[in-house]
Amino acid sequence: MAGAVQATDVAVVGLFPGKAVLVIDGGRPATLAVGRSTKSGVKVVSVQGEQVVVEINGTRETLRLGQRVVKSAASTEAPTVNLTADSRGHFLAAGSINGAPMRFLVDTGASMVALGRADAERARIDYLKHGRPSVSQTANGMVRTWVVKLAEVNLAGVTLHQVDAAIHDSDLPVALLGMSVLNRMEMQRSGDTLTLRKRY
Incomplete structure (x- = not known):
């Protein structure tokens, strides 16, 4: 059942003025300027300080540097957020x-x-x-x-x-x-x- 659901895995590994460095589905880091999209349809909407707004499968996500999210294209699947603890164990x-x-x-x-x-x-x-x-x-x-x-x-x-x-x-x-x-x-x-x- 899970194999029929297409999901996009996006990690933010770098942020610069007007640009974000993303790792998509475990691939090589890709630098995208605001307004640009990848072939898989991930778009960088805006970059502000340590946060970037990306559009994945038609929905917008606000992510911090170092954060990763898996977004399913299936509308029936419950929205999910994956957080990684920092060095002090805080999420x-x-x-x-x-x-x-x-x-x-x-x-x-x-x-x-x-x-x-x-x-x-x-x-x-x-x-x-x-x-x-x-x-x-x-x-x-x-x-x-x-x-x-x-x-x-x-x-x-x-x-x-x-x-x-x-x-x-x-x-x-x-x-x-x-x-x-x-x-x-x-x-x-x-x-x-x-x-x-x-x-x-």
Whole structure:
């Protein structure tokens, strides 16, 4: 059954202004400028800092340097994200909130997605107007937060809508990918690889 499904394996091995170096299906590294496509149909849409937006089998993925994704052309297969642990054992992923690029840290100890004030402003979240005042427990004690609904969260091409999030009154070094997203995914860890598969 699996043999009938055509999938594209894309890894980001280099990023430069206006260009990305991709390894596709385990082949030789290919340097693609923004707007260019490979023969297999992988297109570089944009490059911003340490992130690149690529189009694979007609859908867009936001990937970080060193990240790899396998995208199936079969529409019936659940969208999947494969993450590799860093040297400290943390799983980081590129994505977006309401279209604004974000860097996520997978955190099973967080009850919901957590964003700092600056990230919330970039995603145009008016949390003071639309958020519900709350408090969250952190390593530094209790902090003031606002609970909101995120219209759209995209994680390496997997999109979720109406996601609960806590906006912190201060900046965070990275957005936390908490259980309000992870509960809507199937998680499977194998060594240094974490696979997230969207539930239907």
